[in-house]
Amino acid sequence: MDHARKRILISDCDADVLIALERVLEDAGFDTATACTIEETLRLLGQRQFDLVLAADHPPELNCAELLQRLRPAGPPVVALETRPRHPFAESYLLALGAKKIVHKWEPQEVHDAVRELLISQQAEGVKSAVAGTAKLG
Numbered sequence: 064m065d066h067a068r069k070r071i072l073i074s075d076c077d078a079d080v081l082i083a084l085e086r087v088l089e090d091a092g093f094d095t096a097t098a099c100t101i102e103e104t105l106r107l108l109g110q111r112q113f114d115l116v117l118a119a120d121h122p123p124e125l126n127c128a129e130l131l132q133r134l135r136p137a138g139p140p141v142v143a144l145e146t147r148p149r150h151p152f153a154e155s156y157l158l159a160l161g162a163k164k165i166v167h168k169w170e171p172q173e174v175h176d177a178v179r180e181l182l183i184s185q186q187a188e189g190v191k192s193a194v195a196g197t198a199k200l201g
Contacts, residue, residue, distance in 0.1 A: 069182050070094045070112065074104040074130070075119040075144060080168050084117065087171040088178065101125040108138065114185065115178060119144035119168055131160040140185065142177050144168035 071093050073084050081097040088095050096111070098104040101124045108116070116139050120126040127143045134141060143162040146169065148154075154165055164177045 068094075069114045070096070071115045071117060071178060072096050072098065072104065072107055072111075072113045072139075073117045074098045074101070074121070075117075075168065076100070076121045076124075077119075077168075080119070080144070083171055084168070084174055087175050091175055091179070093178070101130065104130070105133070108134070113139045115139055115181060116141045117144055117168075117174065117178070118142070119146075127162070128157060128160055131157065131162055135161050140181060142166055142174070142181065144174070 071088055073081055073088070073095055074097075075081055075084075076099055078099065081099060085095045085097055096107055096113070098107055101121045104116075104118070104121075107113075116134070118127050118130050118141050121130075127141075131141055131143075140163045141161060143157050143165045145165055145167055147167075149157075149165070157165060163181050166173045166177045168174065
């Protein structure tokens with residue numbers, strides 16, 4: 064998988080999280096951008112195309128559920144970053160709003176694995192769609 068062309072936006076109000084996840088993902092070959100406010104997140108999403116967004120709550124600005132609602136349905140896939148487990152109903156709500164996964168933001172390997180898994184499945188879907196489109200033409 065060619066990571067160099069995969070762009071990931073990391074959105075969190077904690078600079079330590081941004082630095083840690085940016086380092087892990089760039090070391091794995093992904094292109095990253097970071098945003099520490101919701102305003103900056105939305106601005107970057109309006110300016111560039113991303114393959115995936117890693118998003119945490121931004122108290123008191125906006126929580127991840129509200130960000131998912133703003134990005135739906137045309138936005139990039141979102142992985143919700145959490146610091147502790149949410150109530151199962153809250154997790155179900157985030158998934159229903161479109162979060163592809165919920166991961167612990169202080170577990171860089173868990174974040175990396177989720178990103179890799181989602182981007183590989185996204186790439187596989189793209190290939191499947193291209194093959195189906197070609198089959199319809201023929």
